[in-house]
Amino acid sequence: MLWMLGVLCLLSQPEPARIAPPLRETDEQRLMRRLAELPTQRAALGSRAERAGLRKTEDHLLADLRARGLSPRTEEFGWTSPALTRAVGRSNEEEKASGGPGDEPVPTEFRNVILDFPGTAAGSPREVLVVAAHFDAVPGSPGADDNGTGVVSLLELADVLASRRVRRDVRLIFFNLEEVGLIGSREYVKAHREAWSPKDKATPPAERIVGMISLEMLGYYSDEPNSQRSPIPKVGDKPIVDFEVPTTGDFIGLAGISKFRSLSGGLADAMRRAEPGLRVVVADFLPIAPPDFLRSDHAPFLSAGIPAVMLTDTANFRNPHYHTPGDKAETLDPERWARVTRAMIAGVIELADAKPPDTEEEKPDAGPGGAR
Secondary structure (H helix, E strand, O other): OHHHHHHHHHHHOOOOOOOOOOOOOOOHHHHHHHHHHOOOOOOOOOOHHHHHHHHHHHHHHHHHHHHOOOOOEEEEEEOOOHHHHHHHHHHHHHHHHOOOOOOOOOOOEEEEEEEEEOOOOOOOOEEEEEEEEEOOOOOOOOOHHHHHHHHHHHHHHHHHHOOOOOOOEEEEEEEOOHHHOOHHHHHHHHHHHHHHOOOOOOOOOOEEEEEEEEEEOOOOOOOOOOOOOOOOOEEOOEEOOOOOOOOOOOOEEEEOOHHHHHHHHHHHHHHHHHOOOOOEEEEOOOOOOOHHHOOOOOHHHHHOOOOEEEEEOOHHHOOOOOOOOOOOHHHOOHHHHHHHHHHHHHHHHHHHHOOOHHHOOOOOOOOOOOOO
16 A cells, blocks of 8 residues: 555656757768758759759758658748749750750749747747758759758757757748849748838737848868958958958858847857857958848848848858859868857857846847957
8 A cells, every 4th residue: 555655646746847958969971961962953043953953952851851750831932033034945945956845834933941949938029030041052053062051050950959949939941042132031031021020010029030040151161271261342452341351261150240249249159169169250340241241141131120140151252162063062071060060059059048138137248349
């Protein structure tokens, strides 16, 4: 009888609180394996095979996420352009000349792939941290660094968030048509801006985007002297600001603006804590982003007044294979890419778990400007 009472007491005890699992270890072998699974032809303005590859990439991302028990969704948007019409026309003419059907219609509907991880915080509006990467490439390029690396790192982040709850909502977006003018992200912002800032001021916003991080080329590094060029514009032969860009391409960059230093600085600090040996260079000292700081899907969010930054290996300012057939997996540095991915995941989790400023003892300091 006593043993039965003991069992009943044990059964009546409250279930212990679930301990969040540690960050899943990201290793270079898995990154490279996932990169190899992406179609190497995925360009809207390329050949018929490249447009078909773009559709296959959408399907691959959906299948990959669903295979992990997740529930991604898609948002369709329309896009037409003379350039797309010409590209399809060229493909049809080439097919007919070689005896093929040449009957490809001009596509008008495209998709972004979206995955939401609801946070634990209650209240309205919901606070949402967006992390994104574009999955299209330019015609003729396998797009390993641009932007296969960003896509795979975003998939790794999804794996971690699937087993770790954070305070804020986290939304992962795989954007389409970045390479033809940031079309996927522009259409997304256009479709959701009313939810963030209703025209009727009496209507509360449905959600508040606390930050947007664009993962734009994360895998190319060099230890060679003078392997890094500066994206800072010049007036004559002098940069517009007194900012010395490193001349060796061995770092990961964060491009932002001074108004949103709390986002760029907070992400950089968290990344350094997660990977102490990682070199992170932050350029967020200008009030208005120069043109080369706006070449990714964070730009439409910035235009909408949303805090947004780009995490990047600096593209053509370092990578000689940028937008060429040479942008292949074998040109990447898997070990440093893995370190950046682990650091990014840790940074996202820290930002998503942060308390709003008015609930903390002190509001976050914007921090100093310049490289940090």
